[in-house]
Amino acid sequence: MSGGAPSTERSRVLVLARENVLHWTTLYIAAFREIAEVITVGPALRLENLAEQGWQDTVRWRVPNDIISDSGDYLELAALLPEGWRPDFVVGIHSSGPRYRNIARVAVPTAYISVDTWHDPEEFKQARGFDAVFCAQRAFAEYLREGGVPRAEWLPLGCSPAHHFPVEQPPVHDFSFAGIAFFKVNRQRVARMRRLGERYDVGMYGALGGEDYCRALASGKAVFNSSVAQDVNMRVFEVMACGRPLFTNRDAAANGLEELFEEGRHYWGYDDDDLMAQAERLMTDDALRETLAENARVEVLAKHTYRHRAEAVLDTLLKLQPDKPSDTLLREGARLADHLPFGVRTFYDIGMGLERSRVSLRHAGVERVIGVPLDAAGAAARAGRYDAVLTWPLPEGTPHVDAVVSAHPMRQGLGLPDLVAGARTVLGAGGELLLLVSAADAEACGLGADASRWDAWLYEQRFHLILFHAATDAAGEPVLLVRGRHYRRDLLDISTEIFERFPGGDIGPLE
Numbered sequence: 001m002s003g004g005a006p007s008t009e010r011s012r013v014l015v016l017a018r019e020n021v022l023h024w025t026t027l028y029i030a031a032f033r034e035i036a037e038v039i040t041v042g043p044a045l046r047l048e049n050l051a052e053q054g055w056q057d058t059v060r061w062r063v064p065n066d067i068i069s070d071s072g073d074y075l076e077l078a079a080l081l082p083e084g085w086r087p088d089f090v091v092g093i094h095s096s097g098p099r100y101r102n103i104a105r106v107a108v109p110t111a112y113i114s115v116d117t118w119h120d121p122e123e124f125k126q127a128r129g130f131d132a133v134f135c136a137q138r139a140f141a142e143y144l145r146e147g148g149v150p151r152a153e154w155l156p157l158g159c160s161p162a163h164h165f166p167v168e169q170p171p172v173h174d175f176s177f178a179g180i181a182f183f184k185v186n187r188q189r190v191a192r193m194r195r196l197g198e199r200y201d202v203g204m205y206g207a208l209g210g211e212d213y214c215r216a217l218a219s220g221k222a223v224f225n226s227s228v229a230q231d232v233n234m235r236v237f238e239v240m241a242c243g244r245p246l247f248t249n250r251d252a253a254a255n256g257l258e259e260l261f262e263e264g265r266h267y268w269g270y271d272d273d274d275l276m277a278q279a280e281r282l283m284t285d286d287a288l289r290e291t292l293a294e295n296a297r298v299e300v301l302a303k304h305t306y307r308h309r310a311e312a313v314l315d316t317l318l319k320l321q322p323d324k325p326s327d328t329l330l331r332e333g334a335r336l337a338d339h340l341p342f343g344v345r346t347f348y349d350i351g352m353g354l355e356r357s358r359v360s361l362r363h364a365g366v367e368r369v370i371g372v373p374l375d376a377a378g379a380a381a382r383a384g385r386y387d388a389v390l391t392w393p394l395p396e397g398t399p400h401v402d403a404v405v406s407a408h409p410m411r412q413g414l415g416l417p418d419l420v421a422g423a424r425t426v427l428g429a430g431g432e433l434l435l436l437v438s439a440a441d442a443e444a445c446g447l448g449a450d451a452s453r454w455d456a457w458l459y460e461q462r463f464h465l466i467l468f469h470a471a472t473d474a475a476g477e478p479v480l481l482v483r484g485r486h487y488r489r490d491l492l493d494i495s496t497e498i499f500e501r502f503p504g505g506d507i508g509p510l511e
Contacts (some may be wrong), residue, residue, distance in 0.1 A: 011036040011314060014087035016077070018097035019045035021061040022209045024115055024136075024234060024306075025095045027160045029063060031306035032091070036314065039085065041067040041077050042097050054206075061209040072098025074106060078329040086329060089317045092130065094123060103129035104467035104483055107326035109317040109342045115157070117144070118229045118502050121495040124149070128485060129466045131342045132316050134309075137231045138256035139502075143494050148464045148487030150402075150430030151343060155313070156260060157234050158306045159241035166243035166297075167211060169218035173203035174283055175247065176220025178213055179235060180206075189226035192249075192272070196224065196279060214242050222247045222268070222282055222289055229502035230254040237304050240266065240296035245289040247282055254502075260304070266296040319343075320365070334436075334471035336407050339481050340364070341432045346401040348372050348426060350392065350419060353407030353436070357385040370401070374412035394422055403432035410441045420461045429488040433463055439470070439478035449480060458484045 013036045017025045032038050042065050050056055067080050074090075081087075090110040092100055099122065103110055112130040114123045117140040127133045127149045134155035135141050144152035174196075181190050181204065196202050202224065205216040217223050217239055225248040227233040232252050239246045240261075250257070250269040263269045268288075270278040282289060320342040331339055337356045345367045352371040361369055371386035372394065373379030383389050390398065392414070404423035410416065416435075423433050439449055447453045451468040458465050463484030473479050 011088045012086065013038050014081070014090045015040045015093060016042055016090065016097070016100060017093040018043045018095040019062055019065050020095055021045065021058045022207055023095070024157060025093050026063045027163065027306045028093055028113065028310060030160060030162065031310040034307055035310060039067065039081065040065045041069055041080065042095070043070045044068050058207050058209060070098065072100050074100060074102040075330065081329070086327065089314065091313060092126070094126070099126050100129065105330050105469065107328045107331050109320040111313050111317055113155070113313070118231060118498060121491055124491055124494065128464050131320055134313060139254055143498065146429050146488045147491060147494050148430055148485040150432070150485065154256065155309055156232055156256060156304065157237055158304045158309050159237040159300050160306050161241060161301060163210065164238040164241035165214055167214045167218050169215050171219060171221045173220040174200035175222055175224040176203045176205070176217055177224045178205040178208050178216040186228065189228070192226045192275060193224060195275060199276065200279060200283065217242050217244050225249070227252050232257050232260065237300050240300040243293050243297045245282065245292040246296060247279065261296070261299065266292065266299055268292060334473040334479050334481070336405050336434060336436045339434060339467065339469070339483060340405070341403055341434065344402040344432065347403035347405060348390070348401055349386070350374070350404060350406040351409050351412050351414070352379060352382045352386070354405060358387050374409070374414055394426060398426050400426050400428050403434060405434040407436040408438065408441070410437065410445065416445055420463070424462060424486060427486040429486060431486040433484045433486065435482045437480050437482065439480060442480055454482055462487055
């Protein structure tokens, strides 16, 4: 981490999210506020949605946003911030808010936290523009990377000691359950509870928060959990933090349950074929239930609170932060160097037109920059600015890099199709392509200054467009900054596999 980057204790964090109740959003925001100065921006809570679900009473657990806006454009949201307040980081949180545009224009590192990735293909589109992405379920980090999202990591859900805590509540049921059990995706959960109900007293509670939620969990000798699509859901961590024994489905191992906790030590597991047998074992052993509850509470408080998660997010962003944090809200320049992606460690400069030398780039975290000349005279004059120089076309077996950049390739005789095809051979999934072209050259190749044309054309080349910025260079010439991310698999293919692997009720893949 470079010396000029802020510490987590004094960072300013802009959070983009819709207001919510009983939700990971409010818990994450509370955790970020513990360790940083936070401003939240996003749409207001949809009160009509609460009424449709019979959750009107839950509005008392709403945490209002500091700034209310329905806009999904960062250029507009930045203008709403208090004068003089500039974030060190921007964090978007999955919350059924708008899809955020122009995130790649943010002048500081950005992160996105995706939770219900398994049933919402829109999450893949939402995540594309951010510098780092965290998903709550382990299996989906690789899906995100294949879909063109760099640095996608697994970051499980957690608990909040301020919201999830033991209460003095004698159990009145064998099993308790608090949560949703009426959506189509909850049919398996309902079926399992009905089976349990044939032999045991199952106390079912709806949407609750605060101490009411803790008391509902404590009303059972053990708490039943049935996660949808094999996820490690919020209830896993919350039950443990409340000091209650957890009875949960083993197939959540697909998303990391067994990496986080040990069956028989922190929870009691079941499959559909041994549900009743495992329930009987748990109900007939008071000492086992007590041991499970004690061990689990110690474990989650030590490793799995939302503060732990928020610290992990900021730690990642700190590592992406350049040595001299920007004092602006937006990347406004008309040079390649003004839009170099955060976190790039190695890249090829096709045409050797980057405005910064390898020495200067070291301070931005770049470890190796390789020049690829398109004319011999220019190569000789600029070679000293690079760690190495290769030839074009790139030789077979050229190592992969994080990014490929190129300034005015067409002026050096290299057409965009050939440039992009060559870049694709050295970029893995999520690899970055950054181009600077004049408006005249863009018009000559048929793309012009139309973002939708660039979007469609890049998609055909297996890149997602994440930045399209029109500017004027120092000579007064109109130029375009275009940035894309390489994807290995398209969203329809990914979502189809997800819904086959993690079926979730009467819903299916979406384009």
